[in-house]
Amino acid sequence: MNSSKPERRKTREVRIGSTAIGAENPVAVQSMTKTLTTDIEATIAQISRLENCGCNIVRVAVPTKKDTEAFAKIAAQVNVPLVADIHFSAQRAIEAIEAGASKIRINPGNMRSWQELDEVIACAKVNKISMRLGINEASIRNLKEDTPSRERTGLMFEEMSEYVREFEKRGFCEIVLSAKSVDVNRTIEINRKFSEGFDYPIHIGLTHSGLPEDGIVPSAAAVGSLLSEGIGDTVRISLAGKPENEIITAQDILASFGLYEKKTPRIVVCPTCGRCMIDVLSLAREIKQAVQEIQKPLKIAVMGCIVNGPGEAADADLAVCAGSGKGYIYRGGKKLAVVPEAELLAEFSKQINLLVAE
Known part of the structure; x- marks a missing residue:
């Protein structure tokens, strides 16, 4: 795994x-x-499935009273902290807090008045929970279709600054800040401004990023850029489809920066070129299948030739490096075996089982 980590921005807890x-x-x-x-x-x-994937916090929508009634029953039966998603109703917020929410997500600009928000803040204080102040670019005040990008960022920052001042004035500082956009550059820019202007934790992510196959790259670009600068205390990768995919993608991004240690093997595979002497892609897929049940953060390398193979093998727990009609098995940089190409998978399986058993 990547041992280097970006220096985290200092925030309050x-x-x-x-x-x-x-x-x-x-x-x-x-x-x-x-x-x-x-x-x-x-x-x-x-x-439960999200928790088993390693999800730390789960948000739940509660648009109606029936939802907050259901939320109470749900909160009583799960272990992971739940965040109630509130948009327009102070009453729903109060109901969700009293139902057992560990945090509520609220956009103050969507509420009818500060008098209503005062009631929510009072309830949050009594129940000792936190709030995420969330702003979506599409919902900011004074936004026009032709508003330039930099002005959009400025509007979001001004709006959040107003909310933070009002919450602090009311003695409520258990807050997390969040500003979402579908635009990668604006997402990066507004969160940089937050990190410079506030010392509260920041929730990062690209909103409405798309289908899983389309949303991963822009999400990684936005979230990865911020993480590399030490910005971000909670992360959500918003993908259509199964929410488990969001967790796996977030963990992969965090692991790339040394901010998360995966409990499953990581497979490094050479991209192949004219030097390649075996069907690397097929072998790598077979190896991935062979290790899918292993719950250890191992690094495995599958390399197609002897040029880059030994270097990757030196950094891997277990590696396969191809030669002409044969392959070399390395463990911790030390050569264990030389076997015919047809026996590579069987020998790898034998060695990985021995490694896991230790």
Whole structure:
């Protein structure tokens, strides 16, 4: 795994139930349920799957009173901290807090008045929960279709600054900041401004990033750029489809920066070229299949020739490096065996089982 890590931006600590974010705490991975909240059984099952994937925080939509009633039953049966997603109703926020939310996500600009927000803040104080102040680019005030990009970022920052001042004035500082955009550059720019202007934890992600096959690259570009600068205390990769994919993608991005240690093997595969002496892609897929049940953060290398192979093998727990009609098996940089090409997978399987058993 990558041992170097970007220096994290210093923020104050905020608690979301049993999970602490900011300060020296690890970057938390977040997702959101995609079931109807009123379908309690399906929602609990999805939360359980997310938790098993390593999700630290789960957000749940509660647009109606029936949803907050269901939320109470859900919160009583899960272990991971739940965030209630609030948009327009102070009453829903209060109901969700009293139902057991560890945090609520709220856009103050969508609420009817600060008097309503005062009631929500008072309830949050009594129940000792935190709030995420979230702004979406599409919902900012004074936005026009032809508003230039830099002005959009400025509007989001001004709006958040107003909200932070008002919450601080009311003595409520258990807040997390978030500004989302579908635009990669604006997402990076607004979060940089947040990191310069505030010391509160920041939740990062690209909103509405798309289908899984389309949304991963722009999400990685936005989130990765921010993480490389030490910005970001919680992360959500917003992808259509199964929410488990969001967790896996977020973990992969964090692991790339040394901010998360995966509990499963990482396979490094050479891209192949004219020097390649075996069908690397097929072998790598077979090896991936062979190690899919292993719960150890091993590094495995599958290399197609002897030019880059030994170098990668030196840094891998176990490596296969191809020669002409044969292959070399390395463990921790030391050559273990030389076997015919047809026996590479069998020898690799034998050696990985020995390694895991130790």
